[in-house]
Amino acid sequence: MARKGRRATFEEKVFALRLLGGSMSPDRVAEALGVGRESVFRWKRQARAGGIEALRIKKAPGRPRRLTPGQEQTIKAVVRDVTPRQVLGTAVVLWTRALVAMVIAAWFGIDLSVTATGRLLRGLGLSPQRPAYAALRRDPAAITGWTTVAFPAICRRARRRGTVVLFADEMSMRVDHRCGTTWALVGQTPVVSAGAGRRSVKMFSAVGADGTLRYRLGHGAMDRWAFLGFCAQLLRTITGPIVLIVDGSSIHTARAVGDFVARTGGRLRLFFLPAYAPEVNPDEWVNQNVKARVARQAVADEHELAAAMHRSMRRLQKRPDIVRAFFADPHLAYISP
Template sequence: MSGATTYSTYDIRVRAVRAVLDERLPVTVVAKAYGTDRSTVHRWISRYQDEGESGLVRRTVGGRPRKLAQVDQNALQKIVLAPASDYGFETDFWTTRRLIQVFQSEFGVVVSKQTVMRRLHEAGLTYQKPEREYFELSEEQREEWIRTELPKIRRAVRKHRAILYFQDEANVSLTALLGKTWAPRGQTPKQKVTGKRAGVAAMSAITKRGRLIFRLHEKRIASAEVIDFLGQMLKHHPRRHLVVVMDQAPPHTSKATLSFIESQRRLHVFYLPKYSPDWNPDEKVWNHLKHQELKGHQARTKEELKAITDEKLTRMARDPRLLRGIYFRCCISELFD
């Protein structure tokens, strides 16, 4: 596997094992999706088969007495999962430097950055970029959706023997996202990118089996583009009913779009709760495209960006194993087994 290995949480280990044993995804694909190597996944599977899920709990190792012995994993998680502002910091996010200060002030222990990072990893914690969670999000609406809409989606799929798609849109920026690389300390490397502002609008839909349909546009997506894309999906499956789950963006719920949906006998559309992009597996497609496939791209014009985006999405569409791994990473994917 290329790239650095990341530390795993208990939840990640359980998901990875189930992806291999239940979803029958190849170990290589699962290892790549979860940022680890094949031997580690095989070890997790072996422990799971011998001990069940308890075998996936991180094991402690012996050795000399360590600093922060009075701070066990539960105590460390309690600190990190609380807002950093509770400890007098201006913002809620934690850094190793902030934790070093807390350990010194609360426990009178001076520790290194490496010690803090090692203890965080052992506690099943990783350094992550948070996903946006909107102030307007309603957990009550989400629970209501699971009680009412989820059963309707399942019934529609069974009744019509339909293909279930999750659909979403994104804007691909001409300004490339940059990845990390190695360089001499104090000498930040440079990456040439264009300073022009432009983007390509994109639509896609993904299934659990790793099918991907997409379309690119040079203008902002409105009702006409949504209707055109839904029509494209129906043409792609001329004899099948389609169940499409999407968010409640205005182009999805406009009168024109609703009228088109009602006119299509084989099309059954359902909507996710408001402000719930993390519940859409297709959102993971865009995350992978922007942060992996297009990372550091060298497009200088909108036309070049559209061409390279089309090339990358076409390559992804031809790799169902990759797409199944992307789909599986969504937190609600297991609800549709």
């Protein structure tokens, strides 16, 4: 039955007309359905004028759209594909609702409020997001060449020789590195006691698609000598030839490193990733995993930091399934297990 304070359904209106057709008075029909007497007479008039279908509840049309469908799709393409710098000539490269409203006013002569612009963008399937930044000197052709030509050739030679292929990288983590969130009362920011200062721990690591993981921690400078120490550790702990894939930083391209590699008699070979393409190096996932876990522990000094990093890396060594899962990243699809 219909209740006062809401609209009656189509079925209830049809039922009311049937009751009227059965000689029940409008007052009794209204009482039976819990609606006003005027509603019953209105339904009767609507059915007489337009038939039973006229009783269906019609959605209010609302305010008409200010932009045509074509104009809306143009705005969607602009926000998706270009930056405000390219469109408006500003120094800003991130879209805001106000900037989109400026484009709409300049191109179509239609003034939309910031709120209406936000509704329009969400209706077009857009949302505010934190962008990923790519270096201006990044070379997409070189990245494509690496993933489709250079690396497959390295893998073919490595399989013939029984060579272990590892991706290596290094990172430095400071005692005051913080990330993550916690629960607290609204408006009351929690305080966590932790160490401070600029002291740091350096880490070299190397990872393979089969779950192999090696690392070396240190407190000294992150230079070519520290990298050579890590290379020497790899040669001691891994039997057979090793292919080590690194980025082109000066630590890896130093003459001392080249001389060391030459003295290994082919047991160690270095190959270099394209510049400004960290996403094609799976060891970046190792760094992110360690930082995310360690930063939540609020260490007091560099010694506690080193111990926490060691525990995190040992965990990954004992869980090669986690390491192999890093290679599921779409950017790493070019790497065969």
